[in-house]
Amino acid sequence: MTDQAAYALLSALRAEFQAIAESLAGTPTAPARDEAKRRIVALFKRVDGALGELGQLKEEIRGLVELYKQTAGEEPPAQEPPQLHRDHLGASTFIEKGWSLISLGDPQGAIQALTRALELSPGDPQALSLLGWAEMHAEQYDDALANFSRVLVLEPGNALARVNVGYICLKKRIFGEAIEHLSRVIRLDNDRKATLYANYYLGLVYLERGMMADAEAFLRRAIEQGPNLIEAYHELGRALWLAGRREEARATWERGAAANRFAPWARRCQELLDRTARGEEIPRFASS
DSSP states (O other), X not given: OOHHHHHHHHHHHHHHHHHHHHHTSSOOOHHHHHHHHHHHHHHHHHHHHHHHHHHHHHHHHHHHHHHHHHHTTOOOOSSOOGGGGOOHHHHHHHHHHHHHHHHTTOHHHHHHHHHHHHXXXXXXXXXXXXXHHHHHHTTOHHHHHHHHHHHHHHOTTOHHHHHHHHHHHHHTTOHHHHHHHHHHHHHHOOOHHHHHHHHHXXXXXXXXXXXXXXXXXXXXXXXXXXXXXXXXXXXXXXHHHHTTOHHHHHHHHHHHHHHOTTSHHHHHHHXXXXXXXXXXXXXXXXXX
């Protein structure tokens, strides 16, 4: 691919990206959103295909290196040092692909891509962490826990890995360990996103245990740190409702529903508003 062709391809991809972004501005209709989704998937596939071609070209360049050595009278080493077997550049392609697939809601595809990344670069903390995240989305909690634990062995201060371990403990209803991991993330406070989710997940832990005052405190703290975390409004409303503070609960859901009416959690806030307006009760547990 010539420089001119590469530039033309990149320009076309960026133009399509910009066009999709513009189509989602404001309040698009349902058909417009469906069309945007189709175009996003098509754009992802085009980019992924281009990356595949670049990966093939990279392998061919390695062949040029060997050819150059031969013309210079150099013999390739009989055995590469172990560290040269780590293909970090190749792994990065699959790491990016894994991240994109997680964002597109395809955890199984992400697991395949990230497993390939780890074959190319064994023990890479970023690939391990993303693989654990994909497995968590796929509800493969034992596998995810194992990979996050491997990350923490390599990087004990990795707050995102630790907060995800706390979340998995919550899902497995191992509340004591969940509190221990999440509280440690809050104490360290070395990653803003991890601290935000540590507060949110601790709110869920105490909500599941029926400790509404503690749940409210952590969920309010999460909202202060991340006003766009709409799921925190949903769960704070549940804590307030179950504590008998029903007007406050409805006001909280109204804030969540108004934050982004197209977001799934905003719709869930509206569902609870509608449900309680009909005189119905709400689920005692998040899984209900």
